[in-house]
Amino acid sequence: MFVSYKWLEEYIDLTDVTPEELAEKITRSGIEVEGVEVPAEGIKNVVIGHVVSCEKHPEADKLNICQVDVGEDETVQIICGAPNVGQGQKVAVAKVGAVLPGNFKIKKAKLRGEASHGMICSLQELGVEAKLVEKKYAEGIFNFPQNAEVGADALEALMLDDAILELGLTPNRADAMSMIGVAYETGAILDRPVKLPDLSYDTVLEKAEDVIKVSVEATEENPIYLAKVVKDVKVGESPQWMKNRLVAAGIRPHNNVVDITNYILIEYGQPLHAFDLDQIKTGEIVVRLAKQGEKIKTLDEAERTLSDNHLVITNGEEPMAIAGVMGGYDSEVTDQTVNVVIESAYFAPSSVRQTSKEIGLRSEASSRFEKGVDPKRAALAAERAAQLMSLYADGKVLSGTSAAEHMDIKEKVISISLEKINRVTGTDLSEADVLDIFRRLQIEADSQDGLITVSAPTRRGDLEIEEDLIEEVARLYGYDNIPMTLPVHETNPGGLSPRQQKRRLIRQTMEGAGLVQAVTYSLTNQQKVTEFALEVKTPVELMMPMSEERSQLRQSIIPQLLESVSYNSARQKDSSAFYETGSVFLSEGGELPNEEEHLAGALTGLWQLHPWQGEKKPVDFYVAKGILDALWEKLGVAEDIRYEAAQMDHMHPGRTAAVIYKGQQIGLVGQVHPVKAKELDLKETYVFEIKLEAIYQEESVPLKYNVIPRYPSISRDIALVTDRTVAAGTLEAIIKQAGGTLLKQVQLFDLYQGDKMEEGKKSLAFSLTYMDPERTLTDEEVVKAHNKVLEAVKQETGAELRS
Amino acid sequence: MEQRLQELKQEALEKVQHAADLKELNDVRVAYLGKKGPITEVLKGMGKLSAEERPKMGALANEVRDNITGAIEEKQEGLEKEAVEKQLAEESIDVTLPGRPVPAGHAHPLTTVIEEIEDLFISMGYTVEEGPEVEKDYYNFEALNLPKGHPARDMQDSFYITEDVLLRTHTSPVQARTMERHAGKGPVKIICPGKVYRRDNDDATHSHQFMQIEGLVVDENIRMSDLKGTLNVFAKKMFGEDREIRLRPSFFPFTEPSVEMDISCKICGGKGCSVCKGTGWIEILGAGMVHPNVLRMAGFDPEKYSGFAFGMGPERIAMLKYGIDDIRHFYTNDDRFLKQFARKEIR
Numbered sequence A: 001m002f003v004s005y006k007w008l009e010e011y012i013d014l015t016d017v018t019p020e021e022l023a024e025k026i027t028r029s030g031i032e033v034e035g036v037e038v039p040a041e042g043i044k045n046v047v048i049g050h051v052v053s054c055e056k057h058p059e060a061d062k063l064n065i066c067q068v069d070v071g072e073d074e075t076v077q078i079i080c081g082a083p084n085v086g087q088g089q090k091v092a093v094a095k096v097g098a099v100l101p102g103n104f105k106i107k108k109a110k111l112r113g114e115a116s117h118g119m120i121c122s123l124q125e126l127g128v129e130a131k132l133v134e135k136k137y138a139e140g141i142f143n144f145p146q147n148a149e150v151g152a153d154a155l156e157a158l159m160l161d162d163a164i165l166e167l168g169l170t171p172n173r174a175d176a177m178s179m180i181g182v183a184y185e186t187g188a189i190l191d192r193p194v195k196l197p198d199l200s201y202d203t204v205l206e207k208a209e210d211v212i213k214v215s216v217e218a219t220e221e222n223p224i225y226l227a228k229v230v231k232d233v234k235v236g237e238s239p240q241w242m243k244n245r246l247v248a249a250g251i252r253p254h255n256n257v258v259d260i261t262n263y264i265l266i267e268y269g270q271p272l273h274a275f276d277l278d279q280i281k282t283g284e285i286v287v288r289l290a291k292q293g294e295k296i297k298t299l300d301e302a303e304r305t306l307s308d309n310h311l312v313i314t315n316g317e318e319p320m321a322i323a324g325v326m327g328g329y330d331s332e333v334t335d336q337t338v339n340v341v342i343e344s345a346y347f348a349p350s351s352v353r354q355t356s357k358e359i360g361l362r363s364e365a366s367s368r369f370e371k372g373v374d375p376k377r378a379a380l381a382a383e384r385a386a387q388l389m390s391l392y393a394d395g396k397v398l399s400g401t402s403a404a405e406h407m408d409i410k411e412k413v414i415s416i417s418l419e420k421i422n423r424v425t426g427t428d429l430s431e432a433d434v435l436d437i438f439r440r441l442q443i444e445a446d447s448q449d450g451l452i453t454v455s456a457p458t459r460r461g462d463l464e465i466e467e468d469l470i471e472e473v474a475r476l477y478g479y480d481n482i483p484m485t486l487p488v489h490e491t492n493p494g495g496l497s498p499r500q501q502k503r504r505l506i507r508q509t510m511e512g513a514g515l516v517q518a519v520t521y522s523l524t525n526q527q528k529v530t531e532f533a534l535e536v537k538t539p540v541e542l543m544m545p546m547s548e549e550r551s552q553l554r555q556s557i558i559p560q561l562l563e564s565v566s567y568n569s570a571r572q573k574d575s576s577a578f579y580e581t582g583s584v585f586l587s588e589g590g591e592l593p594n595e596e597e598h599l600a601g602a603l604t605g606l607w608q609l610h611p612w613q614g615e616k617k618p619v620d621f622y623v624a625k626g627i628l629d630a631l632w633e634k635l636g637v638a639e640d641i642r643y644e645a646a647q648m649d650h651m652h653p654g655r656t657a658a659v660i661y662k663g664q665q666i667g668l669v670g671q672v673h674p675v676k677a678k679e680l681d682l683k684e685t686y687v688f689e690i691k692l693e694a695i696y697q698e699e700s701v702p703l704k705y706n707v708i709p710r711y712p713s714i715s716r717d718i719a720l721v722t723d724r725t726v727a728a729g730t731l732e733a734i735i736k737q738a739g740g741t742l743l744k745q746v747q748l749f750d751l752y753q754g755d756k757m758e759e760g761k762k763s764l765a766f767s768l769t770y771m772d773p774e775r776t777l778t779d780e781e782v783v784k785a786h787n788k789v790l791e792a793v794k795q796e797t798g799a800e801l802r803s
Numbered sequence B: 001m002e003q004r005l006q007e008l009k010q011e012a013l014e015k016v017q018h019a020a021d022l023k024e025l026n027d028v029r030v031a032y033l034g035k036k037g038p039i040t041e042v043l044k045g046m047g048k049l050s051a052e053e054r055p056k057m058g059a060l061a062n063e064v065r066d067n068i069t070g071a072i073e074e075k076q077e078g079l080e081k082e083a084v085e086k087q088l089a090e091e092s093i094d095v096t097l098p099g100r101p102v103p104a105g106h107a108h109p110l111t112t113v114i115e116e117i118e119d120l121f122i123s124m125g126y127t128v129e130e131g132p133e134v135e136k137d138y139y140n141f142e143a144l145n146l147p148k149g150h151p152a153r154d155m156q157d158s159f160y161i162t163e164d165v166l167l168r169t170h171t172s173p174v175q176a177r178t179m180e181r182h183a184g185k186g187p188v189k190i191i192c193p194g195k196v197y198r199r200d201n202d203d204a205t206h207s208h209q210f211m212q213i214e215g216l217v218v219d220e221n222i223r224m225s226d227l228k229g230t231l232n233v234f235a236k237k238m239f240g241e242d243r244e245i246r247l248r249p250s251f252f253p254f255t256e257p258s259v260e261m262d263i264s265c266k267i268c269g270g271k272g273c274s275v276c277k278g279t280g281w282i283e284i285l286g287a288g289m290v291h292p293n294v295l296r297m298a299g300f301d302p303e304k305y306s307g308f309a310f311g312m313g314p315e316r317i318a319m320l321k322y323g324i325d326d327i328r329h330f331y332t333n334d335d336r337f338l339k340q341f342a343r344k345e346i347r
């Protein structure tokens, strides 16, 4: 909503309040003023001139030599290229020394040998937006009315010296979608009275209801329909002040009849529609629901097909307008129109919203009806329209109104205790304080024994419940005046849940290990949605995606992380190590998909680089695995984790492991398949993804101190020769199993599969630590345990001691 | 004999003096003080001396020995010190060469902001609640006083999956779910961080996915002044003790009264600049007193209970705090962006 400061002054005294001050006050008490714009800013020295003579330039077809009276001793000669310039016109003249928008300075000039002392301006050249310039002057200079005073300030005459406040209206404040609504708000803020327009005018004896009959069939959708009739109107230009105000409000002037309806739209917030009476051959208006498939050609010359839930204004036979949305082409007011019917109605918000949405047509009118207009305004606006038609279109207003009213307009009565107002806001207001606030708002309020009873005016449809009244009191009392306190109540200590603590621990471990946290999008495309997924489900798809690229919910985080890795490598960053925790979305057929929290990582390039000492370690499988191992240690689940060689789509068949927790696969770690990596422009890249749910579910084992052993441990190393296919993990497990309670630690310290080995064999060396916390072990005991180990590995894998 | 001893002493001391290393010095010691050394030889001739001269000569011989021994010890100490110094000199390194890098991962700036806010509210007795990102229309809208057909819930603005399921457009459904779980009993004192989604084209200021963090307190006697005081603590801790706050009336369907909170602009100190668009104030968050319909829907009696809620965008806060110009940076994971947040900011 654009609010003209000068127009607002018609309803309220704004003495001593600058537009900026007003904007600040309005913002602070409820409606955000998004900007204050002075149209004439940066423009000066433009006056009204009278074109005394206008002749063709002898040297140039398209130029005219004008002698213009600008209210000085002598006329000035101005060369003008506008096609519509002519003798006798009153025009806007930028004199020599004038400045126009864009800091365009007007200087003396010579055009094809003729001197030019200034410029005759179009409205666009004075900074008026092209879409607001009336069609008549769109292609040339603007003409003032003949009574314009020569030499007067043209900017003032065009009201460009105004200040326009742009209000950012929240949906509840539809009441401020009108000048009068803003005046009420301003009045409450400044505590000054509001002057409403005088609505008196003369009528002729003929009665409106004798000329046009009004009936409403759909009374729920249209509770109030009023029609005024104005005869013998002269369609022409509107008075300059009205044009100025419309432009300030962001509406293009058209002709006096249309302009008057638009003027009232802004003044009262009531959309009006004007019909050409002579086109309503039936002499009646019937408001009803459209027939399914019924057609109408609207003002914009488009043919619209209607459904049976759309409200239409008909002549009893055919639709003449889509109620509250747009008028019909055939009954439109034209330059030839002589007799006019003015419609002022109240249409139900939901009906207009539905119609407008289904037809795909929004208008100034529909957007207001949708939000709800004041039902009392329909009558006021009809009177105002009749008055302005008689004053500015020379019309004869028929007496009375042809009406169909099916609404009992009542003010909503709301009661609230003073105690509640103070309790909810934390203030200490008196009854008198509260009543004074409602007085300023021009809202009727009474109090008795601490109970305040308010009649919410129909113009304030947003006031429905006690809390709405609390807001009115609080905002006018001033949010600044509300004290600052903290809740006084019994509370439990705050904190993170075990799950949240584990998430933070995971984060810290990943970052401590050298990974950088990434955040990627949950929405992905059809191809990526199931790639690398530990479990593939039917993808969860959006009904109306913005693009195919973001149309389905991810089932794995890895594709998104790989995208980030590839993004960076395309920017000379060859080494990356990312991790992310976030949800993947797995549909199990229920109403909501299963949202699983996963941890994923992606690593490529060098893991360690210390060039001058010759240290350079590329990322490999064991780097990725080591990071996970560190995590299992931190989480205290290392004992329950094992890795098994695995085959997965898009993963290297020989370098991928399933991560198994308590016998269930919870993740994967491995190298991205070189073919897939190439497709993504990646070098050798390793990834992991872990489902966290099982680990989150596990209760953390309490920490307990074990006595530091007082007896020494004994170490024995063994080198075993086995087939290459035997996994180190398998051997380790067998050793641990066979070693019994005395075997405390098994550590692999060498792997050899070079030329000195027999074909297909390898050597693995383990260091075994034996210990008994209660006593010193004897050699015999160790030998016995050790032999059991050797026997077991031999029996189960055929491994021999390396000789 | 006496002269011979003096000569030997002179000779030995000279050799000690000239010994180049510990080995040479040892040779000198063996040569002069050894059992077969010249002093012993000389002393063997003592028998020829008179009874008066014998002790005199003995004393002299001891003195010569002591002198030589002393000189050797002194020299040895010097040589040892020299040797150590030489070795240390050889071992010296260029301390300005780069150290071996240790792995240095770090958090995403949004996580840093969210955790800072979480920790601040945890210290005030809040717990952290979470909920699903794919949410029922009921919790996302209806339970929050946004019934079907409400203008503020245009299909165009949300990513629907079915008629009744959508990607949550705010974290408020977590509030609705938590209140429902409390089954009409206070206090509820939570903050809810998480990802949310809106049907926006990604550009410098819009992102179809972004973060939100909301707070909710419901109990008996929760006042608007409590909201104001809480937000004031938050603003000062988050943005600096010298920041002022102001509340402006606003509108949200789930709160009444509703407010927007601005903080005074740090850049210009309130005088007005390009960051605050000349107003001296920067909008930070929306808040309000929980709408009675929302309390009622969740099973709370609005006559007994009241509450406040607030919500903010971690992206916006990070953008303001760090001067980030494009919201898309948060989701491209460009190393040149992320690494600027490797450092921990201590305030």
Ligand SMILES: [Zn+2]
Binding pocket: B265, B266, B267, B268, B269, B270, B271, B272, B273, B274, B275, B276, B277, B278, B280, B281
């Ligand atoms: Zn500023």
